[in-house]
Amino acid sequence: MSVIAPDEKADFLAILARRRLEANDFLVQEADTSDIVDDVYPLQGIVRQSTRKEREYRVGHGTHWTTEFEQDLNKGAFG
Numbered sequence: 001m002s003v004i005a006p007d008e009k010a011d012f013l014a015i016l017a018r019r020r021l022e023a024n025d026f027l028v029q030e031a032d033t034s035d036i037v038d039d040v041y042p043l044q045g046i047v048r049q050s051t052r053k054e055r056e057y058r059v060g061h062g063t064h065w066t067t068e069f070e071q072d073l074n075k076g077a078f079g
Contacts, residue, residue, distance in 0.1 A: 003030060004059055011066040019073065025050050026078075030059075051079030 016023050029044035047054045055072050057065035
């Protein structure tokens with residue numbers, strides 16, 4: 001079961017599209033849902049496969065991982 005809400009997934013894809021980045025270059029790896037703590041779920045990470053750069057984010061109620069992902073893209077964290 002995915003813990004990423006459909007609107008978050010849409011935001012993630014829109015961020016990539018705005019930057020003309022291929023969605024299939026980014027692998028979203030979710031942690032096991034047994035790691036749930038207070039409705040905040042760990043996200044194993046997002047990996048840009050072409051650069052092998054990875055960042056981890058928290059997802060769930062009250063988190064803003066898509067904003068954090070976009071900030072990391074702006075900083076060049078994924079190459």
